[in-house]
Amino acid sequence: MRLEDHPIVKFKRGKEVTIYFNGKPVKAYEGETVASALYAAGIRTFSRSFRFHRPRGFFCAIGKCSSCLMEVDGIPNIRVCKVYVRDGMRIKTQNSFPNADSDLLGFLDSIIDRFYPHGSHYKKFNRPRILREFVTKQIRGFAGAGDPPKKVFEGNASYEKIETDLAVIGGGPAGMSAAIFAARAGAKVILMDENPFLGGQLVKQTHRFFGSGRHRAGTRGIRIAEILADEIKELKNIDVRYETKVFGIYNGVVGAVERDKKLLEILPKKIVVATGAYERTLVFENNDLPGVYGAGGVQTLMNVFGIKPGNVGLIVGSGNVGLILTYQLMQAGIKVAAIVEAMPRIGGYFVHAAKVRRLGVPIYTGYTIQRAIGKKKVEAAEIVKLDEKWCAVKGTEKRIDCDFICIAIGLSPTHELLYQAGCKMRFIPELGGLVPLRNRYGETTVEGVYVAGDVAGIEEATAAMMEGRIAGIDAAIKIGYGGDEALKVREEVVRDLKEFREGPFGERIVSGLKKVSIEELQEAEA
Amino acid sequence: MSYLVRGYLEEDELPPKPSKERLEERAVAYIECPQEIPCSPCIESCKYDAIRMENINAPPEMDYEKCNGCMQCIRVCPGLAIFMLRLKDGKGYVTLAHEFLPWPKKGQEVVLLNRKGEEVGKGKVTWVLPPERNDQTSLVRVEIDPDLIFDVRAIRIIEEGE
Ligand SMILES: Cc1cc2nc3c(=O)[nH]c(=O)nc-3n(C[C@H](O)[C@H](O)[C@H](O)COP(=O)(O)OP(=O)(O)OC[C@H]3O[C@@H](n4cnc5c(N)ncnc54)[C@H](O)[C@@H]3O)c2cc1C
Ligand code: SF4
Ligand code: SF4
Ligand code: FES
Numbered sequence: 160m161r162l163e164d165h166p167i168v169k170f171k172r173g174k175e176v177t178i179y180f181n182g183k184p185v186k187a188y189e190g191e192t193v194a195s196a197l198y199a200a201g202i203r204t205f206s207r208s209f210r211f212h213r214p215r216g217f218f219c220a221i222g223k224c225s226s227c228l229m230e231v232d233g234i235p236n237i238r239v240c241k242v243y244v245r246d247g248m249r250i251k252t253q254n255s256f257p258n259a260d261s262d263l264l265g266f267l268d269s270i271i272d273r274f275y276p277h278g279s280h281y282k283k284f285n286r287p288r289i290l291r292e293f294v295t296k297q298i299r300g301f302a303g304a305g306d307p308p309k310k311v312f313e314g315n316a317s318y319e320k321i322e323t324d325l326a327v328i329g330g331g332p333a334g335m336s337a338a339i340f341a342a343r344a345g346a347k348v349i350l351m352d353e354n355p356f357l358g359g360q361l362v363k364q365t366h367r368f369f370g371s372g373r374h375r376a377g378t379r380g381i382r383i384a385e386i387l388a389d390e391i392k393e394l395k396n397i398d399v400r401y402e403t404k405v406f407g408i409y410n411g412v413v414g415a416v417e418r419d420k421k422l423l424e425i426l427p428k429k430i431v432v433a434t435g436a437y438e439r440t441l442v443f444e445n446n447d448l449p450g451v452y453g454a455g456g457v458q459t460l461m462n463v464f465g466i467k468p469g470n471v472g473l474i475v476g477s478g479n480v481g482l483i484l485t486y487q488l489m490q491a492g493i494k495v496a497a498i499v500e501a502m503p504r505i506g507g508y509f510v511h512a513a514k515v516r517r518l519g520v521p522i523y524t525g526y527t528i529q530r531a532i533g534k535k536k537v538e539a540a541e542i543v544k545l546d547e548k549w550c551a552v553k554g555t556e557k558r559i560d561c562d563f564i565c566i567a568i569g570l571s572p573t574h575e576l577l578y579q580a581g582c583k584m585r586f587i588p589e590l591g592g593l594v595p596l597r598n599r600y601g602e603t604t605v606e607g608v609y610v611a612g613d614v615a616g617i618e619e620a621t622a623a624m625m626e627g628r629i630a631g632i633d634a635a636i637k638i639g640y641g642g643d644e645a646l647k648v649r650e651e652v653v654r655d656l657k658e659f660r661e662g663p664f665g666e667r668i669v670s671g672l673k674k675v676s677i678e679e680l681q682e683a684e685a
Numbered sequence: 686m687s688y689l690v691r692g693y694l695e696e697d698e699l700p701p702k703p704s705k706e707r708l709e710e711r712a713v714a715y716i717e718c719p720q721e722i723p724c725s726p727c728i729e730s731c732k733y734d735a736i737r738m739e740n741i742n743a744p745p746e747m748d749y750e751k752c753n754g755c756m757q758c759i760r761v762c763p764g765l766a767i768f769m770l771r772l773k774d775g776k777g778y779v780t781l782a783h784e785f786l787p788w789p790k791k792g793q794e795v796v797l798l799n800r801k802g803e804e805v806g807k808g809k810v811t812w813v814l815p816p817e818r819n820d821q822t823s824l825v826r827v828e829i830d831p832d833l834i835f836d837v838r839a840i841r842i843i844e845e846g847e
Contacts, residue, residue, distance in 0.1 A: 166786045167821045367763035367822070369724040371741050377726030377761035379820060490785060504689040509720040510764025516692035517839040519802025524690050621723070662721045662742025 160199045162465040166490050167365040167379070170465035176246035181258045187244040194220060194227050194240035195464040197250075203449040203536045205229065205239070207255040211268040212301075214259065214535050216449025220456035222353070223437040223573075226447075228305070229253060235305030243355070253305035260535075264301060318422045323349045323398070325634050326413045326427035328405045328576065331359020332620045333612025334433035335387040336627030340648070341431075341634055342394040344641035349425060350391070351403040351415055357391065358384030359435050360613075361620060363458040365490070366483055369508070370621030371659065380620065381462075408432075408580035411607060429607045429634035432577055433627060436570035436591065436613035441475060444530030446566075450537025454484045454567035461491050469563035473540050474498040475528050479507035479619075481567030485515045496561045499526045499542050501549070508664075529556065531564055540564055572614045581605050589671025590616030598677040599653065600633035601626055609634060616675075618668055625656040688719065693800035702835065703749040705772065712754035712771040712780070715835075716745050718764055727767065730757040756780070760819050769826075770834045777831035778811070779838075783823045787842055789813055797829060798839040805836055 162170065173189025180197060187196035194205070194217050204214040205227045218224040222241040230251040231237040239250065252259035275283070284294040325341045327334045330352030338350040356362060364380025375383050391397050403417040413425040438453035440446060450469070454476070457468045472488055474481045477500035485495045495515070503525050505512045512522060525545055532539040544555035571592040578584055582595035582603040595603040595610050602609050609630040612623035632649045635641050660669050673679050688694050694717060703713050714735070716727065721742045728736045728745060735751035736758065738744070759767040759782060769780035789795060793810045806829065814824035829837055 164786055166784050166788075166816065367726075367761065369722065369763050371723070371725045372729035376724060377730070377763055382820070492786070505692060508722050508724075508764065509689055509692075510718055510722070510766040512689075512692040513694070513717070513800065513838075514765050517798055517800050517802050519798070522692045658741060659723050661740065662723050664722060665742070 160201065160467045162461070162467060162491055165465070168381070168462060168465070172465075176244055178244050178246075178248040178250060180250050181252060189244065191244050191464055192220075192240050193229075193231065193242045193244055193248070193250055195460055195466050196244050197239070198460060198468075199464075199466045202260070204252075204260045205449070206252060207259050207262050207264070208447065209254070211271060212255065212262050212264040213268050213447055214262070214265070214449055215447055216536070217452065218440070218456055219438055219453045220459040221437070224453070230305055234308050241353070267301070314420060316420055316422070318424070319417075321349060321398075321423060321425045323347050323425065323427050324638050324640075325349070325429050325431065325631070326425050327351065327431045327433060327631075328413070329359065329433035329435055329612070329614070330354070330357040330399070331433060331435050331612060331623065332361055332383065332387065333435075333614075333623040333627035333630075334359070334431065335391060336624040337431040337433060337609075337611055337631035337634075338397050339387065339390050339394065340628045340631035341640075342396045342631075344632055344635035344645045346396070346635040346638060346640050348394075348397045349400060349427070350397055351400045351405055353402060353404040355401045357388045357399065357401075360455070363455070363462040364483075364620075365462050365487055368620060370619075371655070373655070374621045374624055376621065383620070405576060408576055408608065428638050429609065430580075431601075431609040431611055431627070431630045431634060432580075432614060433610075433612045433623075433630075434573040434576060434614045436572050436617055438566070439569050439571055441528070441566050441568050443528050445533070446531060448531045448533055448537055449535065450533065450563045451531055452563060452565055454480050454565045455570075457563070457565050458484060458487065461493075462487060467491060467493060469561075470494065471496050471561045471563075473528070473542075473559050473561040473564045474567055475564060476500065476567035476569070477502075477505045477507055477512065477522060477524070478567060478569065479511055480569075481565070482507045482511035482515060484565060484567055485520055486511070489515070489518060489520075495520050496559050497542075498522045499528055500524045501527045501545055527551070528564065532558070537561065537563055570613060570617045572617065574614060577603065577608070577610060577614070580608055582608060582610075585675055587616070587671045587674050589667045590675070592617075594675055596675045596677050596680065600649070601630035602633065604677070607634075607637075616668060616671055622656065622659060622668075625652050625659065628652045629656070694719065699835065700747070703747075703770070707749050708770055708772040708834070712756075712769045712778070713749050713752050714747060714754070714756075714758055715768050715770050716747055716758075716766060717768070717838075718762075718766040719744055724763065726761045726763065727758040730761050732757065756814075756824065759824060760814075760822065765822075768838065772831050772834070775831060777829045777834040778826055779829060779834055780812075780824055780826040781838065781840070783825045783840065784816075784821065785842075788816060788823055789825050789840065789842060794843060795827060796841040796843060797827065797833065797837045798841060799836045800838050802839070804841075805833060806830060808837070808840070810840075 215226040255262035324346040327350045361380040361384035370376035405415040407414045415423040471494045529543045543551040611626035611630040737746045765782045771778040808827035808829040812826040816823040
């Protein structure tokens with residue numbers, strides 16, 4: 160299942176290592192995550208659902224969905240899509256007997272609701288107390304999330320206190336641009352990302368980007384990530400911390416864990432939150448069947464790790480992500496059976512649709528997926544036509560044979576840190592979900608905390624880079640760096656961004672932004 | 686906007702075509718990018734002022750007289766929406782961007798596909814810009830029936846034994 164040849168990407172694989180999955184040796188290469196190595200070895204069931212013991216595969220591949228939780232070297236509930244393989248690593252599936260693939264408790268899925276419907280644990284077997292305690296213990300054995308660790312942590316943990324001008328959280332295009340522009344103005348910056356590399360979503364975008372040449376359109380996403388990473392290397396006042404997860408912002412103090420071992424207490428003068436977004440899922444029968452994946456998850460597997468997600472795919476959603484993913488799958492030699500789109504017309508750019516249409520991929524507009532078919536993994540999908548009221552039209556069902564389904568219906572901002580930091584938030588459908596109020600430079604209602612990129616509202620990389628630049632420069636200016644030149648650059652980028660959003664694709668964004676713009680809200684009040 | 690339902694342009698939605706005389710003179714860029722999208726690498730790459738675009742969201746418009754066939758635009762267009770067209774000695778030529786394995790080779794016979802992915806005939810590859818010379822976007826010129834230059838928009842490599 161590993162790709163050897165690819166028209167765009169050259170996959171560099173590390174040293175061969177052996178990991179043990181439920182006791183069996185599995186071949187892997189250094190640099191691969193546990194999830195991708197298991198996938199390449201043909202393993203499809205990664206976990207069992209909490210209550211019904213339904214089989215679950217990976218979904219997001221970026222640590223956001225929890226459907227890949229396993230026990231790693233004795234520690235339960237590890238997201239194996241975020242853990243890199245090491246020789247001799249022992250991985251076990253949890254909450255199943257004897258293992259997730261052939262879980263005997265799987266029968267619960269078909270009967271549990273009959274005997275023990277939702278809410279039963281409040282009503283049944285409550286008295287006497289001894290019975291309740293006994294039954295609760297049994298149930299916890301059936302349902303649950305892994306066994307507690309058998310040993311205590313024995314490694315060396317350490318602590319570091321860092322004083323700096325600017326802390327940037329997230330190393331995607333927005334965070335990288337913020338760091339570069341603040342550092343160029345003279346600020347001292349710490350840039351943190353939970354991955355062992357910078358680039359965020361860009362590392363899986365093998366296609367040439369849209370936008371203006373000045374913001375690197377016409378260049379492949381993967382190259383943009385390299386260019387920005389090189390610029391960062393040049394700037395000695397940026398301290399990059401890889402594999403560093405930020406877990407909270409407490410009155411301006413940023414808390415993070417570096418490489419699972421070191422606690423960081425960061426005292427910055429300003430903060431830019433650029434944590435990106437995660438994928439949404441869709442409601443349909445069997446949408447949790449292994450083989451139903453997020454579009455970004457498939458891109459990660461295929462374009463970052465060079466592993467084929469399957470042989471024939473069905474794409475749900477014809478936005479740019481769905482269209483581009485279709486093209487990328489075909490570049491990897493994978494067939495795409497069809498693209499389905501619930502709206503009466505294609506959602507993404509026409510030129511992206513034309514690219515795959517001329518290679519013979521059918522696009523069903525006005526259709527949706529009704530169910531995934533298969534016992535332990537996807538074998539086919541059933542799609543159906545929708546009428547004007549978005550109701551399925553009986554008799555229009557079509558079966559599409561495929562071995563995986565990609566959900567490409569959009570993203571939601573990774574907003575948790577902002578919310579926790581106390582920023583005033585609003586749910587704005589045009590921007591993809593819960594987002595913070597901000598002024599024209601991206602500063603939120605919490606002084607000194609900025610937002611940039613997809614977490615400020617789902618858009619795309621060009622806008623993310625511009626927002627990052629604006630936030631980075633503005634933070635530097637407010638700290639006292641940059642002078643007139645910085646002011647000039649800031650206004651230039653603000654203008655470019657405005658022009659960029661002036662077309663029909665920007666309309667939705669602009670109308671969403673109005674609802675969270677601190678200036679507009681103040682004006683409305685006055 | 687019905688091309689947005691289908692995913693391809695119909696004859697009546699095509700941009701204005703260059704004249705037969707113009708096509709016989711030298712190769713010309715033909716841009717199939719009708720929608721307003723925030724994109725502008727084509728105009729930024731053209732040194733001959735042959736592409737017009739009022740702002741970054743406006744669709745590009747060609748001035749066929751100014752285009753000198755330099756192919757800068759087709760190298761960078763992220764929409765793979767630009768095709769170089771040419772008529773010469775009773776033959777038609779289409780140059781298109783190609784990003785699939787196996788890479789086409791000069792002299793090879795290939796299957797021709799139209800905008801809907803239907804096979805419309807066969808053609809011969811007469812020139813290739815190797816992918817490594819253009820960050821993995823190869824340019825491929827095919828010699829085809831002259832009546833098909835406004836139809837052929839992709840190629841498929843013939844597999845062994847086919
Ligand atoms: C299929 C597809 C095609 C696309 N095509 C285009 C295109 O043609 N043109 C275009 O302009 N855009 C395109 N985009 C969109 C573009 O990739 C995104 O808009 C852009 O990457 C957003 O940048 P960002 O920096 O906001 O977030 P991301 O790139 O998502 O980066 C966020 C980073 O933050 C890190 N992070 C999150 N939380 C934490 C934490 N707590 N601690 C530490 N680190 C954290 C993550 O690991 C990640 O690296 C496409 C997207 C997809 C999925
Ligand atoms: S081929 Fe050259 S001259 Fe013609 S439009 Fe493209 S870039 Fe301009
Ligand atoms: S570069 Fe290509 S996709 Fe972009 S506007 Fe020009 S023709 Fe359209
Ligand atoms: S958290 Fe690992 S696949 Fe989503």
